[in-house]
Amino acid sequence: MSLEGKVALVTGASQGIGRACALELAAAGAKVVVAARNLAKLEDLAAEIRQTRNAADAAAAFELDVASEESIKKCFDLAEECCGPIDILINNAGITRDGLMLRMKRTDWDAVLNTNLTSMFLCIQQVLPGMIRRRQGRIINITSVVSQLGNPGQANYVASKAGINGLTRALALEVASRKVTVNAVAPGFIETAMTEVITLEQKEKLFARIPLGRLGLPADVAHAVGFLASEEASYITGQVIHVNGGMYLAG
Numbered sequence: 001m002s003l004e005g006k007v008a009l010v011t012g013a014s015q016g017i018g019r020a021c022a023l024e025l026a027a028a029g030a031k032v033v034v035a036a037r038n039l040a041k042l043e044d045l046a047a048e049i050r051q052t053r054n055a056a057d058a059a060a061a062f063e064l065d066v067a068s069e070e071s072i073k074k075c076f077d078l079a080e081e082c083c084g085p086i087d088i089l090i091n092n093a094g095i096t097r098d099g100l101m102l103r104m105k106r107t108d109w110d111a112v113l114n115t116n117l118t119s120m121f122l123c124i125q126q127v128l129p130g131m132i133r134r135r136q137g138r139i140i141n142i143t144s145v146v147s148q149l150g151n152p153g154q155a156n157y158v159a160s161k162a163g164i165n166g167l168t169r170a171l172a173l174e175v176a177s178r179k180v181t182v183n184a185v186a187p188g189f190i191e192t193a194m195t196e197v198i199t200l201e202q203k204e205k206l207f208a209r210i211p212l213g214r215l216g217l218p219a220d221v222a223h224a225v226g227f228l229a230s231e232e233a234s235y236i237t238g239q240v241i242h243v244n245g246g247m248y249l250a251g
C-alpha cells in the first residue's frame, strides 16, 4: 500500500492513537500534517518523520484546538498553504469528562460533544469542497467500541461517539458519487494516556472481556486507519471498523 503523493492531516496527533496514525501514514509515503494544541510534541513528531523519510517536506506541525472554529480554520488554511490540498483527513482528537448522568455538569457535556463531535463537522467542512472537486478523498473518524456497547459513567462520551457513527454513514452516502470515502475506526481499550487512569483491578476485569487477552496498542488502530486511507480500500465506505481484540463480539 502506497500513499505516495498524498497529503494527510491528523488531528490530535501529539500523542497516543493520533501520533501512531501520523507515523503509519508517513511510513506509507504520505506527506503528513500533524495538529493538536501541544506544539512542542508535534514539532518533535514532525522532526522524527522528516528524519526517517529523509525529506524536509515529509511533515509539518500546526497548532490546533478543535473546540475552536477559528483555530480550525487557521490550521487548515496554513496546512493547505504549506502542503497542498488535503487528500486524507483523520479526525482523531478526543477527550473524556466522565461522570454519572445524575451529576454530570453541563460544561462536561458541552466540552465532550464540542471536542469529539462538532469538531468533526467543522474539520470535514474545511476539506470536503476540495475533495469533491478533485473527485477523491478519504475521511476517517475515530469513534469507539462504546459507541455501540454503551458505558455507564460516559453518557457524554458515548453520545459523541455514537454521533460520529451516524455522521460517518450519512456523509458516506452524500459523497460516494464523488469518490470520497468516509469511514470510522472504533478502538476498544488502547494503551494511551486516555486509559492510564484505569486501575489494575479494572484492567483485570477488562482482560476477561477481551478474547485476544490484551489491551490494544496505538499501532493496532493506526494499521486499520492506514488501510482505509489507501487505494486498496476504495470500495469501503460508510463503515465502522472495530479494532478491539474481539471485545465487541464478547459484549
Ligand code: NAP
Residues within 6 Å of the ligand: 011, 012, 013, 014, 015, 016, 017, 018, 035, 036, 037, 038, 039, 064, 065, 066, 067, 092, 093, 094, 095, 115, 142, 143, 144, 145, 186, 187, 188, 189, 190, 191, 192, 193, 194, 195
Ligand atoms: P490521548 O492520548 O489522550 O490523546 C488525545 C489527543 O487528542 C491528544 O493528542 C490531544 O492533543 C488531542 N486533543 C484533545 N483535545 C484537543 C483539542 N481541543 N484540540 C486538538 N487536539 C485535542 O487519547 P487517545 O487514546 O490517543 O485518543 C485518541 C482518540 O481515540 C480519541 O478520539 C479517543 O476518544 C479515541 N479512543 C481511544 C480509546 C483508548 O482506549 N485509548 C478507545 C476508543 C477510542 P493536545 O492535548 O496536544 O491538544
